[in-house]
Every structure is written in C-alpha cells, then in structure tokens.
Amino acid sequence: MQCDQCGERPAAIHLTQIVNNAVTQAHLCETCAAEKGIQTSASVAKFPLSDFLASLGKGSGKVDEGAATAEPCSFCGATLTDFRETGRLGCSHCYVSFEAHVRDLLRRLHGSTQHVGEVYLPPGGRADQPGNRLGALRDQLRRAVEAENFELAAELRDRIKVLE
Amino acid sequence: MTLDLSLVPDGGIAWADASGPESHIVLSSRIRLARNLQGMPFTLRADAGEQEVVLEHAVAAARQTRDLADGTVLRVDGLDRGERQLLHERHLISRELAGLDQGGAVRPGAALVLHGDLGLMVNEEDHLRLQSFRSGFALPEAYTAIDRLDTGLGEHLAFAFHPEFGYLTSCPTNAGTGLRASVLIHLPGLVLTKEIAKVLQGLAQVGLTFRGLYGEGSEVVGNFFQLSNQTTLGKTEEDLLDQLGKIVRQVIEYEEEARRVLRRDAPVLIEDKIWRAYGLLRHARLLSFEEAMNLLSGVRLGVGLNLITDVGVYTLNKLMIFTQPAHLAHHAGRALTDPDLPALRAGFVRRLLEDEARPRAGGAPEAT
Numbered sequence: 001m002q003c004d005q006c007g008e009r010p011a012a013i014h015l016t017q018i019v020n021n022a023v024t025q026a027h028l029c030e031t032c033a034a035e036k037g038i039q040t041s042a043s044v045a046k047f048p049l050s051d052f053l054a055s056l057g058k059g060s061g062k063v064d065e066g067a068a069t070a071e072p073c074s075f076c077g078a079t080l081t082d083f084r085e086t087g088r089l090g091c092s093h094c095y096v097s098f099e100a101h102v103r104d105l106l107r108r109l110h111g112s113t114q115h116v117g118e119v120y121l122p123p124g125g126r127a128d129q130p131g132n133r134l135g136a137l138r139d140q141l142r143r144a145v146e147a148e149n150f151e152l153a154a155e156l157r158d159r160i161k162v163l164e
Numbered sequence: 165m166t167l168d169l170s171l172v173p174d175g176g177i178a179w180a181d182a183s184g185p186e187s188h189i190v191l192s193s194r195i196r197l198a199r200n201l202q203g204m205p206f207t208l209r210a211d212a213g214e215q216e217v218v219l220e221h222a223v224a225a226a227r228q229t230r231d232l233a234d235g236t237v238l239r240v241d242g243l244d245r246g247e248r249q250l251l252h253e254r255h256l257i258s259r260e261l262a263g264l265d266q267g268g269a270v271r272p273g274a275a276l277v278l279h280g281d282l283g284l285m286v287n288e289e290d291h292l293r294l295q296s297f298r299s300g301f302a303l304p305e306a307y308t309a310i311d312r313l314d315t316g317l318g319e320h321l322a323f324a325f326h327p328e329f330g331y332l333t334s335c336p337t338n339a340g341t342g343l344r345a346s347v348l349i350h351l352p353g354l355v356l357t358k359e360i361a362k363v364l365q366g367l368a369q370v371g372l373t374f375r376g377l378y379g380e381g382s383e384v385v386g387n388f389f390q391l392s393n394q395t396t397l398g399k400t401e402e403d404l405l406d407q408l409g410k411i412v413r414q415v416i417e418y419e420e421e422a423r424r425v426l427r428r429d430a431p432v433l434i435e436d437k438i439w440r441a442y443g444l445l446r447h448a449r450l451l452s453f454e455e456a457m458n459l460l461s462g463v464r465l466g467v468g469l470n471l472i473t474d475v476g477v478y479t480l481n482k483l484m485i486f487t488q489p490a491h492l493a494h495h496a497g498r499a500l501t502d503p504d505l506p507a508l509r510a511g512f513v514r515r516l517l518e519d520e521a522r523p524r525a526g527g528a529p530e531a532t
Binding site: 075078087089090095102106110111115116117118119120152 | 322332339395
C-alpha cells in the first residue's frame with residue numbers, strides 16, 4: 001500500500017482517527033507521518049529525545065546552520081548544542097532564545113505549538129484584561145509571521161478579531 | 165535527618181486503600197503538573213544557592229495554600245539512600261528526585277511537601293512538580309484537587325508561562341499544560357490471553373503511552389501497567405483527561421472480557437495458576453521481590469474472579485508496598501543489601517496473610 005500523502009513511499013503508519021464519532025483512516029509513510037507530527041511508539045523507542053534532537057535539521061541546511069551560529073541564551077548561557085545533548089532547556093528564556101528550533105520540535109512532539117489549556121496570570125498581572133491579551137496576541141502574530149508559521153498566524157488573526 | 169513517616173498521617177499511601185472506583189483492576193490514578201518559577205534557571209542549570217532559593221519560595225507559597233498549609237516538609241537531600249528509595253517505592257517522589265539513577269546524586273534543595281493525597285516535589289527536573297493521588301479510577305477527582313493547589317501556588321509564585329507555548333518546562337515533552345495523568349492498572353487477563361501487545365500498540369495511536377510500575381523508564385512487574393498521556397501541548401487539560409479516561413474505561417472492559425474468556429476456555433488452568441500463587445505466598449520461606457509481585461498478581465486475579473474470598477484488595481496493595489526492598493529493610497532495621505531480605509519478605513507475606521485473611525467475600529476492605 002502506498003502513502004496517501006506522497007503516493008511514492010510505502011505506507012508504514014495506519015492512522016485511525018475518530019472525530020465527532022466519524023472514523024477516518026489514513027495510511028502514511030514514516031516521512032509524511034513525521035511531517036504531520038504523528039509519532040508512533042516504535043518511532044519513540046527508536047529515537048530517544050536527545051538522539052531525536054541531534055538528528056533534527058540533518059536534512060535541512062537552514063536549521064543546521066542556525067545551530068552552529070546560534071547565540072547562547074542571553075539569560076542562562078545555555079547553547080543549542082547543550083539542548084541537543086541533554087534534551088533539556090536551561091531556563092524559560094531559552095524558549096525565546098531558540099524559538100524557531102523549539103517551535104519546530106514542539107510541533108513534532110505534540111503535533112501543535114499552541115497552548116489551549118488554562119491561561120496563567122502571574123500574581124498582580126493583568127493579562128486577563130482585553131487590552132493586555134490583545135497586546136500579547138499581536139506580539140505572537142508578529143513572531144508567527146517572522147517564523148513563516150502562517151497556519152498559526154491565521155489562527156491568531158482570528159482570535160485578535162474576536163477580541164477587537 | 166531521619167525519615168519519620170509518622171509525621172505523615174497515613175504514611176502517604178491513602179491512594180492504595182482500594183476504596184476508589186474499579187479498585188479491583190485500577191490500583192490508583194495520579195496527575196502531576198510541571199511548573200517553573202520565572203526569572204530562575206531551570207533546576208539542572210541552577211546552582212546550589214538558586215536551588216535553595218527555589219525551595220524557600222516553594223515552601224513559603226505552599227504554606228499559604230489551603231491544601232498544603234499543614235503539609236509535612238521532607239528534605240530529600242537530608243535523607244540516606246534507603247529512606248529516599250522508600251519514598252520512591254511509595255510513589256511519592258520520582259527516581260530522579262530521590263537521586264537513585266546510576267551515578268545520580270541527590271540534589272541540594274530536593275524536597276517533598278506532602279499532605280493527604282497532594283504532594284509537591286521541589287527541585288525535580290522542573291522547579292515544582294505538583295502531584296495528586298487517588299485510590300482506584302478517579303481522574304476527575306484527582307484533577308479537581310491538583311487544579312486548586314495549582315491555583316493557590318500560582319497566586320504566590322510567578323510561574324514561567326508563554327502565551328503560545330503555555331507552561332514552560334525543562335523538557336519540551338512536558339510544555340503546554342505540564343500535565344501528565346496516569347492510571348496504574350492490573351491487566352493479567354490481557355497478558356495471559358496474549359492480547360496485551362495489541363492493546364499497548366493501540367495506545368500510541370491515540371496519543372497515549374504506557375510505562376512500568378514505577379513510571380518512566382521502569383519495567384512492567386506483576387502485570388501492572390501505567391497508562392498515561394504522551395502529549396501535553398495543543399489540548400486542554402479536560403481533553404487530555406477525558407481521552408485518557410475513555411481509553412482506560414475501554415481497557416478495563418477488554419480486561420474483563422479477557423478474564424471471562426479465560427474462565428470459559430481454560431477454567432482449570434487458570435484456577436490452578438491462582439491457587440498455586442496463593443499457596444506459594446502463604447508457605448514460601450524465600451521470596452524475591454519480583455516473584456512476590458508475580459504471585460500477588462495471581463492472587464489479585466483470584467480475588468477479582470471471586471475464587472479467593474478471604475483476602476481483600478487492600479491487603480494485596482499493602483503487601484505490594486511493604487515487600488519492596490527499602491520498605492523491608494527500613495522495617496527490619498537492615499541494610500538494603502542484606503542477604504536476608506528474601507527470607508524477611510516471605511515471613512512478612514505469611515504473617516500479613518495469616519492476620520488479615522478473613523472469612524468473607526474479597527473486595528474493598530472494611531471501613532475503619
């Protein structure tokens with residue numbers, strides 16, 4: 001059986017999804033499944049996180065180049081190489097320092113980069129006020145456009161519209 | 165410092181009292197939330213001074229919450245190896261916090277704040293790991309409790325949070341909600357009917373995963389599996405719990421069906437297996453932990469099938485906990501490496517079964 005997506009490679013992953021009680025089936029090759037952020041227990045077992053991180057960007061010169069020249073995190077001094085070796089980020093600022101890499105990884109790990117769970121407001125913070133929320137969303141939109149993440153940008157634009 | 169578990173009213177094992185729903189198959193439900201403090205390097209990059217500051221802040225905040233105001237604070241970095249292992253065997257602290265990993269040492273400022281069925285690990289891989297434990301299959305109840313603790317702590321501490329990525333964690337596999345929910349489930353029927361592989365493979369397709377008795381990186385012992393969510397980002401807390409809950413419900417049904425098939429197709433074989441296990445536990449003079457766990461699994465199946473009626477599930481849970489190496493050693497005042505542990509274990513099992521065997525149907529223990 002060929003992959004539904006590329007029609008070239010043999011399908012290795014057979015995905016059954018249940019959305020609103022309707023069952024859909026997809027047959028994908030490993031490459032297309034990874035691109036869609038679908039992970040199987042076999043692929044997890046084969047690639048522990050650090051190996052997975054080390055392999056990131058091997059096929060894409062752009063990311064590799066970024067790793068070699070990326071500045072260390074301005075807050076904790078951790079480098080992208082540290083992250084690849086340990087699988088652990090140094091501090092919360094690393095998520096901003098290595099944003100493009102982290103976003104790419106989060107998408108592969110979770111199939112998404114957008115948190116939709118509980119929104120946290122730090123003590124004394126007023127992020128719940130519409131003005132502040134809008135500011136944060138616009139900020140995210142700008143970053144999404146910069147990172148050429150147009151899917152997220154469209155989603156953010158819709159959310160901004162609702163608040164406006 | 166010596167570990168004094170009398171400071172913890174129920175020894176931190178109320179989750180094993182078999183009082184919860186489906187406790188004949190599900191031992192416990194637990195949820196943890198990973199949180200980090202703003203403006204501090206994550207634990208693995210923090211120095212001892214910073215780890216101490218995290219601990220001070222965490223304990224001060226915990227004292228101001230309704231749930232942990234009266235909690236017991238245990239400095240894990242002040243305990244010896246046996247005591248740390250005992251807390252780990254009780255599922256109260258992770259292997260990492262206990263410093264039990266090969267070459268691993270206990271980290272300065274490593275601590276546990278514990279009260280009833282809520283706990284707070286400090287200076288784990290993330291600054292804070294909130295935990296909620298419940299007996300049986302009770303994920304919604306566990307979440308209600310941990311959500312309140314999270315809100316309480318978040319009012320006194322500034323957590324690292326990003327509008328796109330959610331709660332920021334040391335390992336990106338935990339980012340977003342920081343939520344890992346798990347259910348410790350006993351599946352001897354599926355193992356004996358060889359259906360287990362299919363069930364476990366199916367988990368991966370729906371974003372779930374399984375682990376052994378002690379969580380991440382541990383082996384499956386005594387047919388106990390820990391089922392949990394694999395992803396933490398891109399879904400709400402409710403959706404993550406709902407999905408795990410639905411699948412666990414289904415796995416319970418499969419297990420019950422497998423048990424029906426076993427009784428229908430191989431009744432003598434299965435009864436023989438169960439009674440042999442019970443006989444060995446009641447009479448053996450030497451037991452390794454692994455053997456004890458496997459035999460207890462057989463007896464637990466016998467209790468579930470109503471073949472063994474004079475042992476309660478709570479007794480089996482207690483046997484599981486107290487026959488672990490650090491528990492036995494602590495109880496007998498011996499070293500973890502003591503060659504007499506197998507004999508002590510067999511003696512402990514015989515005595516408890518003798519004392520607690522009672523002439524009534526198995527199931528939940530009597531309320532006290």
